[in-house]
Amino acid sequence: MTQTGVTETETSHYGIRLPQELILLRDQIRRFMREEVKPIEDKLPHDALGCMPEDRRHLRGIAEQMGLTRLTVPEEYGGNPVSSMARVIIAEESAKCRLGAYAPALGAFGGGPPNIIWAGTEQQIEKYGIPAVEGRAGAFVAITEPTGGSDPRNNIQTRAVKEGDRWVLNGRKMWITGAKAATYGVIFARTDDGGEGQPPQITAFIVEPTFAGISFNEIPVIRALSPYEIVLDNCEVPTENVLGKVGEGFSVAQSWLVDARIPYAAGCIGIAQEALDMACGWVKQRPTRDGMLDGKQAIQWMIADSEVELRAARLLVYDAASRVDAGEPVKVDASVCKLYGTETAGRVVDRAIQMFGGMGVAKEMPLERWYRELRVKRIGEGPSEVHRMVIARDKLRNTDGGLYFG
DSSP states (O other), rough: OOOSOOOOOOOOOTTEOOOOHHHHHHHHHHHHHHIIHHHHHHSSSSOSSOOOHHHHHHHHHHHHTTOOOOOOOOOOTOOOOOOOOHHHHHHHHHSSSSTTTGGGGGGGGOOOOOGGGGGGOOOHHIIIIIIHHSOOOOOOOOBTTTTBBBSHHOOOEEEEEEEEEEEEEEEEEEEEEETTTTTTTEEEEEEEETTTOOOEEEEEEOTTTTTTTEEEEOOOSSSSSOEEEEEEEEEEEGGEEEEEETTTTHHHHHHHHHHHHHHHHHHOOOHHHHHHHHHHHHTOEEEEETEEEOOOOOHEEEHHHHHHHHHHHHHHHHHHHHHHTTOOOHHHHHHHHHHHHHHHHHHHHHHHHHGGGGGGGGGTTHHHHHHHHHHHHHHSSOHHHHHHHHHHHHHHHHHOOOOHOO
């Protein structure tokens, strides 16, 4: 595909030096968003959750040709795995639309289940993973409960008891995205309380909405896409639906969560960058009594603060992605990205609304939707406070006290 807007020597992305192939990838996605996604999105209601099936198929077909689907699916199962750096570029650029918080809802960048399923057996992958890769199935992951989701190993109260060739689950899960429409899901339950000084054992189970004893209740929230409560009342799950090993579900969950946090932060940065760019375009054409709005110091400081914070957030994300690609552990790095990326994005969109004034909260603009949805991002994938604890504990554990207290 012929690239436009890029010279052979251009390797800068918001001040960050990137390999030429990633610059080309970035421009490819930008063109796709501008020429294919935006015209379809402009026809949708302001709070739409996706486009019409025929439009979804159209976008998905183009994205597949571009190699932008099934990015977390192993190659042996029909996937198109890419580097972590490429994933964050894709996440950042594909978020620059009204539906940016739910880019997969466009049907353009999906094409795969939550990567947690690849921890399963070949039979589980064949039954649940492959249909999702082919677009014939969808999935949810259920960890959080009414008691909280920030410390899943200790907060999970949902119980699973072995009875013959089945496990019987009882409990409730809360705030689960996409649960009602999914064809299967992964639910984490306590299978042993642990001994003296030992943490509880958590096990992952693959469940289907058709299983007896499982029901779903929609929970209306601040954003357009509502999560669900899942009620398990003697829900029977076949033994062969244990995902991974009994008692080792927490490590499965941790791997999935850490993997998702870096592109999650990149998507938030993409939304905020688009909001800032929109605001810059607006203030340059908004007249005031003595000149354009962009000449006002208060406006310039909001722009400067936003640009600096976004560059810092992007550097954190790209550094973490490069460490993933180098095979290094990134648990703390992922927490840093998630914390700073989501909080920065919220501040930037807030400033953009302020620069637009009344127009900023009008539904014809995407800003008010981004504002609501980015508020959720500071809670999803672990709230900011939990990530601050992860970062602080790591720092305290690995710091000797410097020159004076070492």
